[in-house]
Amino acid sequence: MNGPGEGGAAAGPYAKVSAGGGWTGKVRRRAVAALPPDKLLPDTQPAYMASWIYVFGVLTVASLIVVLATGGVLALKGPAWWHVSGTGKYVNSLHLWSVELLMFFMVIHLWGKFFMAAWRGRRALTWVTGAVCFFTSIGTAFTGYLVQQNFDSQWIAGQAKDGLNSVGIGAFFNVLDFGQMLMWHIVLLPFVLGLLTAWHVLLVRWRGIVPPIGATDPADHGRASPAPSPEETP
Amino acid sequence: MSRGHRKSGVPDPAAFPTRPYDLVKEFTIALVAVALLTVALASVFSSPDVKPVTLASWSRADGADFTATAVAELVVTSGE
Numbered sequence: 001m002n003g004p005g006e007g008g009a010a011a012g013p014y015a016k017v018s019a020g021g022g023w024t025g026k027v028r029r030r031a032v033a034a035l036p037p038d039k040l041l042p043d044t045q046p047a048y049m050a051s052w053i054y055v056f057g058v059l060t061v062a063s064l065i066v067v068l069a070t071g072g073v074l075a076l077k078g079p080a081w082w083h084v085s086g087t088g089k090y091v092n093s094l095h096l097w098s099v100e101l102l103m104f105f106m107v108i109h110l111w112g113k114f115f116m117a118a119w120r121g122r123r124a125l126t127w128v129t130g131a132v133c134f135f136t137s138i139g140t141a142f143t144g145y146l147v148q149q150n151f152d153s154q155w156i157a158g159q160a161k162d163g164l165n166s167v168g169i170g171a172f173f174n175v176l177d178f179g180q181m182l183m184w185h186i187v188l189l190p191f192v193l194g195l196l197t198a199w200h201v202l203l204v205r206w207r208g209i210v211p212p213i214g215a216t217d218p219a220d221h222g223r224a225s226p227a228p229s230p231e232e233t234p
Numbered sequence: 235m236s237r238g239h240r241k242s243g244v245p246d247p248a249a250f251p252t253r254p255y256d257l258v259k260e261f262t263i264a265l266v267a268v269a270l271l272t273v274a275l276a277s278v279f280s281s282p283d284v285k286p287v288t289l290a291s292w293s294r295a296d297g298a299d300f301t302a303t304a305v306a307e308l309v310v311t312s313g314e
Contacts, residue, residue, distance in 0.1 A: 044252035055264070061262040066272050083286055092283075093276035100275070102266060122245030150284040208247035217245035 040205050048212055056109035057204070063102035064197060068190060074119040079147055085199045099141060108136060118210045126203040133196045140193060141187035146175055157181075 072080065073091050074099035110130070121126035142160070146153050157175040164170040174180055285291070293300040 045255035046247050046250040047253050058261055058264045062268040066268055083247050093281040094272055096281040097275040098272045137266055150286040152284045209246050219249045
């Protein structure tokens with residue numbers, strides 16, 4: 001049985017979407033053509049996805065939501081709350097451990113996709129947005145260490161400033177400025193990470209999950225999915 | 235195989251046999267599982283908490299020193 005759930009071009013009732021003119025109509029036609037509802041929220045998946053490795057992407061997104069929720073509580077209560085309240089310290093612990101889980105699941109997801117060569121089949125942008133999400137998460141975590149409001153964060157900032165000054169960005173990314181680092185940690189970087197994650201997930205839905213290396217196309221007998229060529233390596 | 239997939243040499247995922255799949259259910263289960271795992275890990279391992287040095291902690295630890303410094307600040311005799 002073949003289903004419309006993964007990959008492929010828009011078909012069936014969504015091939016020609018009725019929409020008015022102007023920019024809005026154009027955007028709607030293109031959006032629905034690229035991601036029709038049964039492709040955006042599929043109720044089938046390719047049979048080759050029968051492996052636990054495919055679960056780590058959704059686990060990463062779930063962890064990110066727990067990180068944002070617990071971080072939101074900490075932000076509302078203020079940066080000193082967790083030092084003076086038992087509840088605050090527990091919420092801080094929830095934030096810390098959800099970040100640990102986020103990084104753990106994300107790295108397993110990264111390894112899985114690396115060994116699948118998941119950038120094949122015009123998926124380079126999916127791979128790149130995922131990699132940028134990874135590096136943005138590391139930066140966001142590091143700014144979290146800087147807003148602990150204790151000698152730990154002061155010492156870490158003292159070490160980090162030398163490295164950042166040496167590459168010329170210390171003037172506008174000042175790790176010794178608590179207020180600036182707090183804004184990076186609770187506003188700017190989470191906003192960027194949220195946008196990148198949404199873009200990454202939409203790209204995954206748009207291109208579909210990459211078939212395994214060596215998988216043959218059922219509709220094209222004997223044609224195998226080749227190993228990634230150097231040209232396909234991002 | 236669509237034109238784009240033929241060009242890249244990688245088969246179109248839509249060409250493969252499929253099986254039932256509930257994306258929303260999987261996401262919900264993942265979210266609940268991660269939330270419960272976070273609660274368990276936070277309960278067992280907590281988090282490091284190096285206390286900050288604050289005016290409150292200074293005044294409690296050495297009230298006389300805090301008072302003397304504060305008075306010196308108020309009469310503008312400190313730092314001179």
